[in-house]
Amino acid sequence: MLQLELTYVQEDPAHDPEIEAINREAFGPGRFTRAAYRIREGGPHDRSLSFVALHGGIVIGSVRMTHVRIGTTPALLLGPLAVRPEWKNRGIGRALMRMAMEAARLAGHKLVVLVGDEPYYGPFGFRKVESGRILMPAPVDPNRLLACELSPRALENVSGLVRHADRA
Numbered sequence: 001m002l003q004l005e006l007t008y009v010q011e012d013p014a015h016d017p018e019i020e021a022i023n024r025e026a027f028g029p030g031r032f033t034r035a036a037y038r039i040r041e042g043g044p045h046d047r048s049l050s051f052v053a054l055h056g057g058i059v060i061g062s063v064r065m066t067h068v069r070i071g072t073t074p075a076l077l078l079g080p081l082a083v084r085p086e087w088k089n090r091g092i093g094r095a096l097m098r099m100a101m102e103a104a105r106l107a108g109h110k111l112v113v114l115v116g117d118e119p120y121y122g123p124f125g126f127r128k129v130e131s132g133r134i135l136m137p138a139p140v141d142p143n144r145l146l147a148c149e150l151s152p153r154a155l156e157n158v159s160g161l162v163r164h165a166d167r168a
Contacts, residue, residue: 018059035136042164071160
């Protein structure tokens with residue numbers, strides 16, 4: 001039996017249809033009403049900070065980063081992060097996270113935000129944001145609004161509405 005290995009690469013426009021299928025499978029039609037999706041509607045994500053996991057050339061996982069502003073502060077919005085169900089619990093999502101966060105750090109970004117579960121994202125440096133400090137364009141469980149400082153005190157004095165950087 002031929003065993004194909006996993007490869008991780010920077011996202012390419014050719015991956016878009018497969019990424020959309022993975023996100024549809026992972027998040028369903030309700031994804032269009034979520035706060036993070038509304039922000040991402042404001043413009044493109046940054047392909048240089050977005051990655052896919054491939055098995056035999058087929059996309060099985062994806063993570064994206066989008067440039068945002070929180071009030072006047074530049075930041076990144078991480079997500080969506082999704083892995084096909086049959087490939088979950090194999091470390092693929094964690095590998096994609098490490099790649100995206102390291103790429104953001106190397107590119108000189110200072111702050112990344114996301115909406116997600118702290119037990120999963122905590123090991124990557126994400127912590128709950130003080131309630132009411134950062135506002136999303138739609139309701140979000142305040143326990144799921146997380147931030148990671150890529151440089152010391154990057155979150156200090158940051159507050160306001162999160163919006164796509166192209167709409168700032």
